[in-house]
Amino acid sequence: MKEQSEKLFRAIGDVGDDLIARADAPVRKAPRVWVKWAALAACCALVIGAAAFVVPMFRAGSSGLSKAAPPAEAVTMEAPAEEKMTLETAEAPAEAMPEAAPAEPAEQKTRTLPGADCFAVVPESVTRTAADVTLTNEDGAVLALRSEYWLETQADGDWQPLTSNLLKAQSQTDEAAPEPSVCTLHYDWQPLYGELTPGEYRLAQPVILPDGSEYTLYAEFTIE
Amino acid sequence: MEDSAIIDLYWAREERALSETDTKYGGYCRSIAHNILKNREDSEECVSDTWLHAWNAMPPQRPSILSSFLGRITRNLSFDRCRRQNAEKRGGGTLPLALDELSECVAAPGRVEQALEAQELAEAIDRFLRTLPERECSIFLRRYWYVDSVQDIAARYALRENTAKSILFRTREKLRRYLAGEGIIV
Structure with a gap:
C-alpha cells in the first residue's frame, strides 16, 4: 500500500505545468457572503431612491406638457370654465369652481384660478x-x-x-x-x-x- | 529577468543562469523542499541539486513554464531524499501524512484492473484534475504536489481547517471513483 501511495504521489508530480502554476498563483479571495448581499441591498436602495425621485419629475413633466398642448377635449372642457370666471357670473364664483373641478381634477391641484x-x-x-x-x-x-x-x-x-x-x-x-x-x-x-x-x-x-x-x-x- | 532570458542563459551555457534562477525561484523551490523534508539543510541541498539538474536538462529541454519545471525537480529530489531518510528512520513531517491520505485512492489488492506505467497514471490524474473546479483542483495540488499542511491551505484559501479537510476528502473520493471508473489500479 505504501508503494502504491508513493507511485500515486510521483504521478501527481507529473501533472500539467499549467495546473501547477495555477495552484501557486495568488488566490482571488471570494467576497464574503454578507458583502455580496450588502452590495445587492445598496443597489436596490439606489434604484428605489432614484425611482422615487425621477417618477414624480416625469409626472410633473407630462402634466406640464398636457397643459401646453391640451387635447381637443380639454380645450372644450376648459372653455365654459373660463366663461364662468367672467364678471357675468361674478355673483357666484364659488359655484363656478366646483363645476370646473370634476372635468379636470388633476389640473386643479396645480392650477388655482x-x-x-x-x-x-x-x-x-x-x-x-x-x-x-x-x-x-x-x-x-x-x-x-x-x-x-x-x-x-x-x-x-x-x-x-x-x-x-x-x-x-x-x-x-x-x-x-x-x-x-x-x-x-x-x-x-x-x-x-x-x-x-x-x-x-x-x-x-x-x-x-x-x-x-x-x-x-x-x-x-x-x-x- | 524573464523566464525566456534565463532559459537562453542555460542554452548559452552561461553560469549566470544559476544565480538568476536562484534569485527568481530560490524561495519557491526552498518552500517545496522544506514542506517535504522539514529540514533547512536538507532543503538547501535539494535546491542546489535542482539547479544542477536544470543545468544538465537545458539544453536539450526548453520548458514552457520554468517555475513548474524547477519545482518538479525539487519535489522529486526532496521526495527521494525523504524516502532515504525514512528508511534510515530519520524522517517525519508532512509527507508521510500526505502519503497516508493518498492511500485512500489506491484500489484494493487483488483487483484485476490494468496496472499503468507512471506516465499513464500521471496523464489519467491530469485528466481528472481538469474535470474539477479551479479551486478544488488547486487545493488538491497544494496538498499533494506542494505538500502544504492543511492549516496552510486553509489560511491560503480563507477556509476553516475542517472545510479544507472536507474538500480534500471529497476530492480524494472523486479521484478514487475516477480511477476505478477508468479501470485503473495503482
Missing part, C-alpha cells in the same frame, strides 16, 4: 376711449399680464370681439402685478378701437397663472 372679482373695471373711470381696471392678486398667487388685450361686445347674447386695425401692446406688459395685491391698470383703447358706441362691453386680459399656465380675465363695463 383667480376669482372672477379679481379683475374689475372701476365704474367711474370708464370713458369711451379708456378705463381703469383693478387687479387683485391673492396671497402667493401673483399674476403676470400678457401684453395683448382686446375688447368684446355683446351681440345676440354672445360676446364677440371688436374688430381692430392694430394689435395693441399695452404699457404694463408681461410683468407681475406688484404685491400686495391690488393694483389699478389703465387701458386706453383709442388707438385700437377708437371711441366706443354705447353698449355692453368687456375687456379681455390674458394672464399667466403662478403655475405657468395661461388664463384670460374678463371685466365687463357699460358705455352710456
Whole structure:
C-alpha cells in the first residue's frame, strides 16, 4: 500500500505545468457572503431612491406638457370654465369652481384660478376711449399680464370681439402685478378701437397663472 | 529577468543562469523542499541539486513554464531524499501524512484492473484534475504536489481547517471513483 501511495504521489508530480502554476498563483479571495448581499441591498436602495425621485419629475413633466398642448377635449372642457370666471357670473364664483373641478381634477391641484372679482373695471373711470381696471392678486398667487388685450361686445347674447386695425401692446406688459395685491391698470383703447358706441362691453386680459399656465380675465363695463 | 532570458542563459551555457534562477525561484523551490523534508539543510541541498539538474536538462529541454519545471525537480529530489531518510528512520513531517491520505485512492489488492506505467497514471490524474473546479483542483495540488499542511491551505484559501479537510476528502473520493471508473489500479 505504501508503494502504491508513493507511485500515486510521483504521478501527481507529473501533472500539467499549467495546473501547477495555477495552484501557486495568488488566490482571488471570494467576497464574503454578507458583502455580496450588502452590495445587492445598496443597489436596490439606489434604484428605489432614484425611482422615487425621477417618477414624480416625469409626472410633473407630462402634466406640464398636457397643459401646453391640451387635447381637443380639454380645450372644450376648459372653455365654459373660463366663461364662468367672467364678471357675468361674478355673483357666484364659488359655484363656478366646483363645476370646473370634476372635468379636470388633476389640473386643479396645480392650477388655482383667480376669482372672477379679481379683475374689475372701476365704474367711474370708464370713458369711451379708456378705463381703469383693478387687479387683485391673492396671497402667493401673483399674476403676470400678457401684453395683448382686446375688447368684446355683446351681440345676440354672445360676446364677440371688436374688430381692430392694430394689435395693441399695452404699457404694463408681461410683468407681475406688484404685491400686495391690488393694483389699478389703465387701458386706453383709442388707438385700437377708437371711441366706443354705447353698449355692453368687456375687456379681455390674458394672464399667466403662478403655475405657468395661461388664463384670460374678463371685466365687463357699460358705455352710456 | 524573464523566464525566456534565463532559459537562453542555460542554452548559452552561461553560469549566470544559476544565480538568476536562484534569485527568481530560490524561495519557491526552498518552500517545496522544506514542506517535504522539514529540514533547512536538507532543503538547501535539494535546491542546489535542482539547479544542477536544470543545468544538465537545458539544453536539450526548453520548458514552457520554468517555475513548474524547477519545482518538479525539487519535489522529486526532496521526495527521494525523504524516502532515504525514512528508511534510515530519520524522517517525519508532512509527507508521510500526505502519503497516508493518498492511500485512500489506491484500489484494493487483488483487483484485476490494468496496472499503468507512471506516465499513464500521471496523464489519467491530469485528466481528472481538469474535470474539477479551479479551486478544488488547486487545493488538491497544494496538498499533494506542494505538500502544504492543511492549516496552510486553509489560511491560503480563507477556509476553516475542517472545510479544507472536507474538500480534500471529497476530492480524494472523486479521484478514487475516477480511477476505478477508468479501470485503473495503482
